[in-house]
């Protein structure tokens with residue numbers, strides 16, 4: 363592994379707003395290897411038909427950009443922006459689409475790409491909305507999965523890594539909009 367790929371937690375990272383890394387959960391090189399494998403799994407899983415890779419913004423943007431370059435079959439890319447309402451302890455919260463893809467979903471294989479599955483609540487609501495548009499199939503690909511997902515009834519078909527039950531940042535994941543541009547995934551002090 364190159365020196366640049368391994369992060370030395372003792373050396374302050376200028377991207378961290380003065381915060382320190384508690385633990386690197388997934389190194390850049392480890393993520394690259396796994397994303398390559400996921401791309402191969404997805405390529406094999408979709409031998410034919412129209413594939414639309416639908417990224418859930420903003421968290422999926424880094425992962426999706428790397429992932430689609432590892433999928434060796436024709437595909438289209440679009441994005442969704444959703445906002446959640448209601449308090450976090452209420453199970454019947456609604457999800458509203460702020461940006462809705464222009465693309466037709468009917469008859470297509472939809473691969474919904476998410477940064478991390480936590481409670482699964484966001485995805486559960488989105489799956490309902492998207493299934494009403496009669497895609498040929500709909501599956502979820504998440505970089506990270508906390509395996510809590512009490513609200514998600516659809517299995518996550520493609521998972522990058524099982525995530526520790528810590529708050530993680532980097533590779534698209536944010537804390538108050540910061541740290542999305544870290545090339546690794548870490549928990550902070």
Ligand code: IMP
Pocket residue numbers: 421476477478479480481482483484485528529530531535536537
């Ligand atoms: P869920 O609806 O509870 O599954 O929440 C999923 C969303 O919460 C993700 O798309 C992230 O935006 C955010 N989220 C959950 N866990 C983390 C984390 O550890 N770090 C950063 N964002 C997270």
Ligand code: MG
Pocket residue numbers: 421536
């Ligand atoms: Mg977020």
